[in-house]
Amino acid sequence: MDSEEAGRLFRLYGDDVYRLALSILGSRQDAEDVCQSVFLRLLEGRMRRQEGKERQWLLTCAANEAKSALRRLSRRAELTENIPAPEAGTSEVLDAVWRLPEKYRAVVHLYCFEGLGQAQIAKILKITRTAVQTRLARARERLRKELQDEF
Numbered sequence: 457m458d459s460e461e462a463g464r465l466f467r468l469y470g471d472d473v474y475r476l477a478l479s480i481l482g483s484r485q486d487a488e489d490v491c492q493s494v495f496l497r498l499l500e501g502r503m504r505r506q507e508g509k510e511r512q513w514l515l516t517c518a519a520n521e522a523k524s525a526l527r528r529l530s531r532r533a534e535l536t537e538n539i540p541a542p543e544a545g546t547s548e549v550l551d552a553v554w555r556l557p558e559k560y561r562a563v564v565h566l567y568c569f570e571g572l573g574q575a576q577i578a579k580i581l582k583i584t585r586t587a588v589q590t591r592l593a594r595a596r597e598r599l600r601k602e603l604q605d606e607f
Contacts, residue, residue: 459499462495462498462499465495465498465510465514466495468510468511469510469511469514469515470491470495472511472514472515472570473490473491473494473495473514473515473517473518474487474488474490474491475487475565475569475570476515476518476519476522476562476565476566476570477490477491477518477521477522477525479561479562479564479565479566479569480519480522480523480526480558480561480562481522481525481526482554482558482561486522486525487522489525490518490521490522490525491518493521494514494517494518494521497517498514498517512576512579512580515566515570515572515580516579516580516582519562519580519581519582520582526558548603549599549603552599552602552603553565553599555602556595556598556599559591560591560594560595560598561595562581563577563581563588563591563592563595564592564595566580566581567588567592574588574589574592
């Protein structure tokens with residue numbers, strides 16, 4: 457792939473890749489590393505892509521790369537569930553989303569912030585559609601309970 461095409465895809469989907477990595481990892485620096493890694497692999501031609509499905513392909517790569525990074529971080533620093541959340545702003549809802557476990561946070565991010573359907577999320581995260589539905593329902597319930605306690 458030439459650098460012009462990679463640059464075009466980065467301008468179109470770079471933010472989406474970054475936000476997904478951030479939602480999984482909870483760290484701006486790690487998300488930037490994942491984003492850079494995904495687009496470097498694309499530029500080097502080490503990843504296969506399907507014409508017309510670039511966004512889904514890039515998000516799948518980002519999810520895989522972020523999960524790999526999370527495993528590396530977990531082994532290295534023994535951070536299994538308590539990965540520090542970035543500065544999420546002043547929104548109580550957004551703060552509550554950041555406190556969700558990674559598997560719920562990723563599904564909520566893809567569904568609510570990226571606007572993807574359950575089937576697309578299932579493909580990206582390599583889980584069943586039923587698992588997506590279950591995780592969304594559990595995330596909503598956790599958010600509902602947490603936000604009710606705050607208000």
